[in-house]
Amino acid sequence: MLNIEKEQKKKGTKERIRDVAIDLFSQKGYNAVSIRDIARLVKIHESSIYSHYKGKEDIMDSIITSLIEAFNIPAEINLGILPDEYDPQTLINDATMPMIEQLKNPFIRKIMRLMCIELYHNDKILDFFKNQYIEPSYTFWSHVFQKMMDQGYIREYDADLLSREFFSYCIYLLFEIFLFNYNETEYNSLIDDIMNKLSNHIKFIFDMIGLKESKD
Amino acid sequence: MLNIEKEQKKKGTKERIRDVAIDLFSQKGYNAVSIRDIARLVKIHESSIYSHYKGKEDIMDSIITSLIEAFNIPAEINLGILPDEYDPQTLINDATMPMIEQLKNPFIRKIMRLMCIELYHNDKILDFFKNQYIEPSYTFWSHVFQKMMDQGYIREYDADLLSREFFSYCIYLLFEIFLFNYNETEYNSLIDDIMNKLSNHIKFIFDMIGLKESKD
DNA sequence: GTCTATAAGTGGATAGAC
DNA sequence: GTCTATCCACTTATAGAC
Numbered sequence A, B: 001m002l003n004i005e006k007e008q009k010k011k012g013t014k015e016r017i018r019d020v021a022i023d024l025f026s027q028k029g030y031n032a033v034s035i036r037d038i039a040r041l042v043k044i045h046e047s048s049i050y051s052h053y054k055g056k057e058d059i060m061d062s063i064i065t066s067l068i069e070a071f072n073i074p075a076e077i078n079l080g081i082l083p084d085e086y087d088p089q090t091l092i093n094d095a096t097m098p099m100i101e102q103l104k105n106p107f108i109r110k111i112m113r114l115m116c117i118e119l120y121h122n123d124k125i126l127d128f129f130k131n132q133y134i135e136p137s138y139t140f141w142s143h144v145f146q147k148m149m150d151q152g153y154i155r156e157y158d159a160d161l162l163s164r165e166f167f168s169y170c171i172y173l174l175f176e177i178f179l180f181n182y183n184e185t186e187y188n189s190l191i192d193d194i195m196n197k198l199s200n201h202i203k204f205i206f207d208m209i210g211l212k213e214s215k216d
Numbered sequence C: 001g002t003c004t005a006t007a008a009g010t011g012g013a014t015a016g017a018c
Numbered sequence D: 001g002t003c004t005a006t007c008c009a010c011t012t013a014t015a016g017a018c
Helices: A002-028 A035-042 A046-051 A056-071 A088-104 A106-118 A123-150 A159-178 A184-209 B002-028 B035-042 B046-051 B056-071 B088-104 B106-118 B123-150 B159-178 B184-209
Strands: none
Touching (some): A002 A106, A035 A046, A088 A106, A088 A123, A088 A159, A088 A184, A123 A159, A159 A184, A159 B159, A159 B184, A184 B159, A184 B184, B002 B056, B035 B046, B056 B106, B056 B123, B088 B106, B088 B123, B088 B159, B088 B184, B106 B123, B123 B159, B159 B184
């Protein structure tokens, strides 16, 4: 029992260190934050951090693991989630909603912001972003558009190009939010703004690629 | 005469410091580079740097001035450069060519990379990027598309939205190049890749917004 | 303008008492 | 597991000799 208590206390501090580190790293960037800054906010001595982590980089590695878990992207794309009969616009809305939902979670916001900020400086983040986030998304959307074409919902067009046209804008929005329009205190209006822009983008794509008049 | 010689020598060192700083900052980021790193490469003592700049931040400020000068964006948009009769695709190509040309200049590449990397960490860069680069570009392209509509080259559509659809992708490409696909040693194939993607994007926009069959 | 010398501070990290 | 004490490498920056 006493061991379990100790274990929980230990685990608690370790997580507090990680959470404070996420706060600081996502605000100031990895390089601008010191072990001492973290220790000060956790309210333990800086040397105590080394009882939980090997060092500063070890904390960052632990955060990156959280990042990967938070996104939890399946290795293989499950296209079974796409019903055979479905209104394209609704489908896209449903598929982009998780992105909006993620933005409402402050932990995810911090961790996404950290990802954007440290993308260039951290090889592990870069690898995750390129190979586990961007690339599978392009593949996913390519399949979605191909399916829509096969079912006659949209005009025939290169599915990979369509996927790029659609999803590149989503990544652009990611950078717009976290690199050059970030305001944690007003994230509600920020989310409204993003939803509005995303909605306009989807509207544009379907105004252009939809069947409408041209089918007759 | 002797004064001029001294002046030139002084100016030479000052510029060498700035150039080395651009190299290092754009590779490692501002925080990861020390005055000593710069002095070592310029082959002067670190203290000598303070004869030319007030300190590290002063060097960065000087670089930001170069950045602003390099882009040299006019305060007011000159739509006179747009001829009245012009093939839309060619017009867009001509207007995007300067972007490609800029990428061929190694100095501009470094300074753009630095801009992307330090966007979040540096308020002056952020201000330049948002207010002097992004915003005027959106306005410019909005006017271009409006003019095309007025002349009947493209379908009627919200010009601001079209501008966003077109130019957001350009900014996305900027980040793709400098944040997550950068390779200075193979920048030739990189430029080919960018030209290809940009060309596909322009093709997409005009496949969608062009008159073609629908006018008949 | 460049150097030496040095100040004064911050950084990450470890040893050992409790 | 947390603390005190300490190390030492590295940082920006200045004063003053040449």
